[in-house]
Amino acid sequence: MKSYAVCGISNRAIGMFIKPLVTQYEQYGRLVGMLDADPRRFAVSKERLPQIKDVPTYSAEAFDQMVQETRPDVIIVASRDNTHIDYILKALEHDIDVITEKPMVTTAEDAVRAIEAEKASKGKIIVTFNYRYSPFHRKIKEMILDGKIGRVTSVDLNWYIDTYHGASYFKRWNRMREFSGGLSVHKSTHHFDLVQWWTDQRPVEAFAYGALNYYGPDGEHNPSKRNGRHCETCSEQNVCPYYTRWTTRTNRTSVLDDHIQGDQAAGSAYTGYRADQCIFDDEIEIEDTYTAVMKYDKGAMLSYSINFSLPYEGYRLAINGTKGRIETTEFHELSRVPFEVPEQTVDYFPLFGAKEQINVVQNDGGHGGGDPLLIEDIFLGIDPHRGYEILAGSEAGAYSIAAGEAIWKSASSGKPIQIKELLKPVSVQPN
Incomplete structure (x- = not known):
């Protein structure tokens, strides 16, 4: 069972990743930490999902502390677009896999930084292109x-x-x-x-x-x-x-x-x-x-x-x-x-x-039925019966x-x- 920490407790993070993880896929993974600049977002997420009331929360500056205390296998990045690069680089520095919302980052220069950091890390980047x-x-x-x-x-x-x-x-x-x-x-x-x-x-x-x-x-x-x-x-x-x-x-x-x-x-x-x-x-x-x-x-x-x-x-x-x-x-x-x-x-x-x-x-499902199938590949592993690559990388x-x-x-x-x-x-x- 993999452990996941989420950076950016947006509505997208709650609905797309956190809710499925603690309900439908709880036997395949567990949420061990949440990070955001706004403490109110933690309260909102826990009001919506009582299952996560005891999940530790961290400020935007406490990434290293979160990793040290929760030991996540995967970091999910669903924060504002321009902050993606910060969490991607930090996760790769710790040799942790990253699942990031699209766009991966906001500039081509940062995209190159992410690719080069991935080459130097044991961690890998997945970009959630649900339209595929x-x-x-x-x-x-x-x-x-x-x-x-x-x-x-x-x-x-x-x-x-x-x-x-x-x-x-x-x-x-x-x-x-x-x-x-x-x-x-x-x-x-x-x-x-x-x-x-x-x-x-x-x-x-x-x-x-x-x-x-x-x-x-x-x-x-x-x-x-x-x-x-x-x-x-x-x-x-x-x-x-x-x-x-x-x-x-x-x-x-x-x-x-x-x-x-x-x-x-x-x-x-x-x-x-x-x-x-x-x-x-x-x-x-x-x-x-x-x-x-x-x-x-x-x-x-x-x-x-x-x-x-x-x-x-x-x-x-x-x-x-x-x-x-x-x-x-x-x-x-x-x-x-x-x-x-x-x-x-x-x-x-x-x-x-x-x-x-x-x-x-x-x-059924959001984005033309794409969201549920993407989430299956993320939390269950890539569908072995699909004969072509679909999960996007860096x-x-x-x-x-x-x-x-x-x-x-x-x-x-x-x-x-x-x-x-x-x-x-x-x-x-x-x-």
Whole structure:
């Protein structure tokens, strides 16, 4: 039985890792320690899960003490993105395995530091790319491995984030590039990892455009240019369409979302943290719209776009190869789509032949059914009956981050960015 310590007692940490560990997987592992900068988070987690009332807790500066006293086999990192590197390096210094939420870190430089630290350690890094585990994404991977489309030549991926989910990033710490790396890192790393995993190719060059079109002080739906407002107490709630889309004057709509917990609305559960900051504040400068092209090391090309303020959520994907084409379209969370949508299928078009439509067997769980299967691989070990690699390591994490950073830097400079230049080796500095 392995022992686990968690760094960062976020809602994600509680729901994704701690709760399954102390309920469904208690015979396979045990929680021995929790670390966070905010003591209130320990109280909240123990109120939700009485099973962990006696688990020792530690301040953010007490990592070494936690390791010495609890002797964990694995460190789970689910803290704010920019702090991942600190806990990864500390864990590897102690030869302890690391399971980290994506993005692994927020900069390509830190990604290299993590890889070099891993090489010098007995510990290994796992990055929780749960999108790989979606039944549709696994089916696409299996079709490519079976040679259905031959050698992959190009990928078209357009990702859509609706006004509820999209606005949430600009209400929280994610809106600060120093904390999240920007959304091309925090969010798009999911997508770049999928392309890398599907194609078994690594990005080498990127060119992109990016803009802040919807949020920030110049957003055209901003009721007035004032800083410091919060959705819960704002006097302009009823003239803000991002608020009124989901909330009437007398009733808060219950919105289903596997990315955002309901109790995050005002952020009142935690000390000094609010998740309802105004999406039109002056400090917002990260982009909410990207379009990009990327070249890969085995010849594939990616055409990518993402928009964080759209009427519905989902994506459109096409993967082309020398023998055919795969297509799929997803409309995420049907309860939030204000029109009827078709059931998602995976469509296969051979280069010379008839179209095949595949109805994929699905499973329940967050992120399209990916979360439960990922957790099984983490706490039970990799499924021995799966005939391909799916659990991501540090290299996959690093390339996805470098791709996201390249998108931002290209959009800022107007120049193509070489991925290898971002992933140059650096010296690992003592933490």
